[in-house]
Amino acid sequence: MRAEHPLVVLVDAYGTGRHLRAAFAGLGANVVHLSSTPEPLKSLKAPDLSSYAAALVAAAPVETARRLAELRPALVVAGQEPGVPLADLMSEMLGLPTNGSALSAARRDKYLMIEAVRKAGVRCARQFRSDDPAAVAAWAKEQDGRPVVVKPLAASGAQGVSICTGPDQVRDAARAILGSVTMYGETNTEVLAQSYLAGTEYIVDTVSCRGQRYNAGVWRYDKRRRGARNVSHRDVLVPPDDPVVAELTTYTHDVLDALGIESGAAHAEVMMTPDGPALVEIGARMNGAMHPEFDAGCCGADQARASALAWLRPAEFAQEFAGRTYSRLREAFVYHVATDSAGLVESVDASVLAEIDALDSVRAVTVKPGPGDRLRPTVDLPSSPLTVHMAHADAAALARDQARVLALSKGLFHLA
Incomplete structure (x- = not known):
């Protein structure tokens, strides 16, 4: 390692976490990967470890901190949800810029998260946790017939989330x-039940730097009911001058303060209820659908680059991003294609994929299952087989291309 280049450790850079490696490298950093688990998580897109200066696997905290200290890192940053507690702990132990470990559990456990928000006096749902289904049902019965949301404590992508209307x-x-096991490889030993928040749900993405913040994007969830679940259909970019954006971002800043997220990316899901915004959940990491080129072309900047600046060059972040809000350069949405098909994928039709990619509105295409993987009916984000980032100056063209994507997607997977 050349001494003039700072060294950054990324913990669990799965999925969109991989974009942080390129963002830090673009600022001249050498980047090392640290895995929090002995084996890679199979349910997430694995990082390309060959692109890192080194790849390490965490041991006991003291030993891991000792090994990292030998590398003399400038930063230890979480790349994805499972890496948040370890990144918080290692950065704290090594005396590096950090959000600290005191509230790490509340940044991952949704029950502790909501309780921390409630303690700070911020609007949130009523809730109950238990490892006994009968106890959860009894709590639901006390909610005067109102719907109840039942979910895992630390999952993402609406995995395992159900809206229930009775005990x-x-x-x-x-x-x-x-x-059951979450997409992060964690076994669910308890269940969380929350009061149903009626309203319109939004994504609020931010980047913080020592308490200063950039509002990286607000996206409105367009969901479709599939069985007992509301499943993401599209994430639609909201114009930044829409009055709802100011209200949502102000509320989200209060949530960030309550959870001690003073530096780095955050991805919040917030329900705009008749009484005002209320937190669904938040992760101290980037949006799982973030795509640097797409976001830069639609919002004027991307969360990965802003995050890298926030951590590595705070003065530059302050000058370029602090106190600012994204732009909407064109109409855009992230389309999560659903399927009712099931079976073992024999092949992905390259000609169909090329036809989707060639559509005017399509900016990026992500195919999730490949040959040998199992396709299953869509019930949450992880089971959506195809994600398409779409943008166009003409709303009619955007709608036309979305319909074409759906039609083409039906022939994309050849099942055994």
């Missing part, structure tokens, strides 16, 4: 969650 549905949903 029997709540009990069945709780039983389905207990013992």
Whole structure:
């Protein structure tokens, strides 16, 4: 390693976390990968470890900190949700810029998250946690017939989330969650039940730098009901001058303060209820659908570059991003294609994929299952087989291309 280049450690740079490596490298940093688990998480897109200066696997905290200290890193940053607690702890132990470990659990455990927000006096849902489906159902029965949301404590992508209208549905949903495994490889030993938040749900993406913030994007969830679940259909970019943006971002800043997220990216899901914004959940990491070129072309900047500046060059972040809000350079959305098909993928039709990619509105295409993987009916984001980033100056052209994507997607996968 050349001494003039700072060294950055990325923890669990799965999925969109991989974009942080390129962002830090673009600022002249050498980047090392640290895995929080002995084996890679199979349910997430693995990082290309050959692109890193080195790849390490975490051991006991003291030993891991000792090994990292030998590298003399400038930063230890989480690349994806599972890496948040380890990045918080290692950065704190090494005396580096950090969000600290005191609230790490509340940044991952949704029950602790909401309780921290409630303690700070910020609007949030009522909730209950238990490892007993009967106890969860009994709590739901006390909610005066109002719907209840049942979910895992630390999953993402609406995995395992059900909207239930009675104790029997709540009990069945709780039983389905207990013992199941999240996309992060964690076994669900408890269930979270929350009061249903009626309204319109939004994504609020931010980047913080020592408490100064950049509002990186607000996206409105366009969801479709599939069984007992509302599943993401599109994430639609909201014009920054829409009055809802100011209200959502102000609220989200209060949530960030409550959870001690003073530096780095955050991805919040917030319901705009008749009483005002209320937190669904938040992650101390980038948007799972973030795509640097797409975001830069639609919003004027991307979360990965802003995050790298916030961590590595705070003065430059302050000059370029602090106190600012994204632009909307064109109409845009992220389209999460759903399927009702099921079976083992034999092949992905390259000609169909090329035809989708060639559409005027299409900016990026992500195919999730490949040959040998199992395609299953869509019930959440992880089971959506195809993500398409779409943007166009003409709303009619955008709608036309979306319909074409859906039609073409039906012939994309050849099943055994």
